[in-house]
Amino acid sequence: MKKLFIITGEYSADKHASNIVKELKHLNPDIQIEAVGGENLESEGVKLFCNHAKMSAMGFNFKIIKNHIELGKKLAAYLKNEYKPDLVLMIDYGGFNLNLSKILKKYGIKIFYYIPPQIWASRKWRIKTVKKNINKVLTIFPFEKEMYEKENIDAEFVGHPLLAEIPEKTDKNIFFEEYGFGKNKKLISIFPGSRVFEINNLLKLFLDAARIIKLKNSNVQFALCQAPSIKDDLINKTLEKYKDLNITVLKNKNYELLSVSDALILASGTVALEAALYSTPMVISYRGPLFLYIIYRLVRCIKRVSLPNIILNQDIIPERIQFQAKSDIIASDILKIINNEQYREEMISSLNNVKEKLTTTGAAKNAAKIINNNI
Numbered sequence: 001m002k003k004l005f006i007i008t009g010e011y012s013a014d015k016h017a018s019n020i021v022k023e024l025k026h027l028n029p030d031i032q033i034e035a036v037g038g039e040n041l042e043s044e045g046v047k048l049f050c051n052h053a054k055m056s057a058m059g060f061n062f063k064i065i066k067n068h069i070e071l072g073k074k075l076a077a078y079l080k081n082e083y084k085p086d087l088v089l090m091i092d093y094g095g096f097n098l099n100l101s102k103i104l105k106k107y108g109i110k111i112f113y114y115i116p117p118q119i120w121a122s123r124k125w126r127i128k129t130v131k132k133n134i135n136k137v138l139t140i141f142p143f144e145k146e147m148y149e150k151e152n153i154d155a156e157f158v159g160h161p162l163l164a165e166i167p168e169k170t171d172k173n174i175f176f177e178e179y180g181f182g183k184n185k186k187l188i189s190i191f192p193g194s195r196v197f198e199i200n201n202l203l204k205l206f207l208d209a210a211r212i213i214k215l216k217n218s219n220v221q222f223a224l225c226q227a228p229s230i231k232d233d234l235i236n237k238t239l240e241k242y243k244d245l246n247i248t249v250l251k252n253k254n255y256e257l258l259s260v261s262d263a264l265i266l267a268s269g270t271v272a273l274e275a276a277l278y279s280t281p282m283v284i285s286y287r288g289p290l291f292l293y294i295i296y297r298l299v300r301c302i303k304r305v306s307l308p309n310i311i312l313n314q315d316i317i318p319e320r321i322q323f324q325a326k327s328d329i330i331a332s333d334i335l336k337i338i339n340n341e342q343y344r345e346e347m348i349s350s351l352n353n354v355k356e357k358l359t360t361t362g363a364a365k366n367a368a369k370i371i372n373n374n375i
Contacts, residue, residue: 002375005085006035008052009093014038016115016161017091021046023368034083049075068096076103087375091115098126101133114138114367127151138367141311142357158366160358166277169259179248185221186262186338193267194227199234201288206265207242208327213334214245222247225254263337265330268305276308276354281347283318283333287325308354316350
């Protein structure tokens, strides 16, 4: 009986891992799988060494680093002396997984890495650790495969898991009627992020931009996507000063808003890729404390920040980062999207190409086939 061990560090990786497990069980019903994971893997019958909540809740102080090291040692000892897997599959969570890979390599344990660290974006020196310790990298972006192969690292592009997970477009007429949006007005949706840090740095900026937009084009309406992790008080405290905008605040409707909006104001992140898969025009913006921005500039490897622009290797979406993150600049970008039909259609046409570059027969299915053939 072949043995697989999977290591995840947070919810999304656990979800991606569970999809691979489903596919693997179709290919090899007798495979034995254990993991560091969460509820998704557990629901697939995977025995957990520990719940990854112990890792994701740790943070970034010395106590946490110590806990990471202790957990890594215990896990490595278990894999070497007790479980003895034929293959370890690491998923995302680069800091922990890359450090653990150094120990497992010494023990002669074969390691595959799915959703590898974004070395192309920052801290490119980590590729040395990958080259030394990882047997095969399963990439989710086509340009990652090229990057690894240039370093003589065995890599294979399997596709992006988001393609199989993102829902179909919402019916715009039904959605507008349900939430009271005017069908003859342009809907501009605001996504200020899912962390308190982001709300504090971006929400007022985005709302100031919305106010400028409304002053220059009265035929607009606004929605704000509130992440489940953000408390109502934090949002409402700021919105009190923007009652003139009549903003509709919606929770757990991010995919719906991404698909039915005429334009989007987004905090930088995976949400930009999700929006691109719906071909919805957008502006990306982000800013934070100056010292963090300086550190980011020191470790970054590429100039672009949004995944659609990176994937296409073109400046399709306006990126307003740090000193460019100003309400009048963001407003001007959005007004160009909703007022200039040619510009809007060109952006939509380019965004359509994002999906084409990422489309495969399914990331989980492709990854499962490769794992099953190599275990």
